[in-house]
Amino acid sequence: MNLIQKINKELKATTRILVASHQNPEGDAIGSALALYHHWKAEKEIQVFNEDKVPYFLSFLPGVELIKHKLTELKRNFEMVIVVDCANLSRVNDNFSKFIEGRKIINIDHHQTNSNFGMLNLVSAKASSTGEIIFELLKKSGKRLNPETAICLYTAISMDTGSFQYINTSYNSFKTATELVKLGAKPNQIARAVYHSHPPARLLLLCQVLATLKFSKDQKRADLTLSQDMYKKAQASPEMAEGFINYLTSIKGVEVAMLFRQVGKNQYKVTFRSMGKVNVARLAEELGGGGHHQASGATLNGNLEQIKRQIRVRVDNLIKRYK
């Protein structure tokens, strides 16, 4: 019996299930969790937990209103926990590990850093998304996927592949999307909801942020700045700035992109993106932060102009080394 068969066997033998995903959720976390809910809702009692609010661009997903955001709101009679899209249990909630003590844990994820914390661990770093893995699981459950499940899984894959554009977009991502469209996912409706339903405030925020654009002379380094005044002026919230840094990485020739985002009176979060040559994880670590080779960040205290000057010099030096 393979792993998928084992998990489906466990699932069939269980009635009360808790599904949980990570803090600051995006499409893969929410889509994957709700897909499990919709696939099994008729036969099982399924609770869905996510610590944080569902972002506005996912509010169209069927079932979001059922998600519980506090551990205290959950019934404690569940026999099994399915944790989706989390490299480790602390990504769910600081107290989650203690909260689920003694229950069977199924771990479904696509992060390379997954710690295999489950009783059964369905983890594949090759998958574009946890949604892509869950599709394989549900397809072999012996039940046809309903349209709600298809919508949730399609959204998970679409968002984690950046609408089929990121490096993780594979033959299998397209094959899965094709089957999900057949099962009832509507690409245009989902794309409109996810990518093209911004509040006007987001554009007002973007206007201000783009006006701060600064290139290095050779245009290999570019940065943007986001102050708390800008949020106020645009009546915008931080979640609306999601993706702003991509305006810089979409420029030909840019090697390192940065966003300086004010998080306190004299406190700034710097987000780094590298197109591959420069290792921005190392830089972030030196600044007390962390991340991956191509995406990292750190929080710094002090004067904004000084912070910018200092970091720009360091980045320019790193870029020079890879000329």
Add this chain to the structure above:
Amino acid sequence: MNLIQKINKELKATTRILVASHQNPEGDAIGSALALYHHWKAEKEIQVFNEDKVPYFLSFLPGVELIKHKLTELKRNFEMVIVVDCANLSRVNDNFSKFIEGRKIINIDHHQTNSNFGMLNLVSAKASSTGEIIFELLKKSGKRLNPETAICLYTAISMDTGSFQYINTSYNSFKTATELVKLGAKPNQIARAVYHSHPPARLLLLCQVLATLKFSKDQKRADLTLSQDMYKKAQASPEMAEGFINYLTSIKGVEVAMLFRQVGKNQYKVTFRSMGKVNVARLAEELGGGGHHQASGATLNGNLEQIKRQIRVRVDNLIKRYK
């Protein structure tokens, strides 16, 4: 024998072919034309014609350097013309009809308004793109598609579906993309080239244009303005403004979006987009222009502020009717 078989039979019996597509080409026009070239290049003499320059975001396509841009550069010994992605022959060039007189014409297109000008007309308005239709044709040619052909067709489909987001994105679009990935198209590499390789000048232009953002009070109408000074200041060319209007249609609640673009000293081109309720074709016609229900445009002479004021009032009245 069905139409595809007939066309493949004609193709096999022919050695010298001219492939042509429309002026102001985008991904579907260039991708479809070059796909035909790559599929048959080993056995046939194929010339590719396009009146206009290939835009920067398509310059990565294999074979673009072979495209001829003047009729006088073409050898006149071709026996057959394949016209792709054109509703009628005048879309190729004003003199094209005369130029190809006496040759067999194969017409492959997905525009509803296609005039069936060919000897054989492979036209399907249901297809997302001409690329999707050409895939069906080549698949039944008895030859396996090579990677260059797959890259060209994938680009055609990706661009005409807005990276699998527009209303024309169907089950078959995904099915075709899946097969093209298997044949060698790399989604991430193509997306980077097509969507994320903008010249820095484009972002400098966007900054200025977004600063002109104007909403109506109820935020159902939004517009942007692009002056010739802005091109100068950003050292940008008009092709870089492609897609700017989509920033407005991506806002929840916007019913009509407009871009006022200066084209002469006192001359402005107004582009309209409707989210579906308001018929902007009618409005454009009244202003001496034309287009479709959801996308239209007109060119106006006069003072910019007066033009804006007048058109905003008309649009607001149209929106009110559909409340």
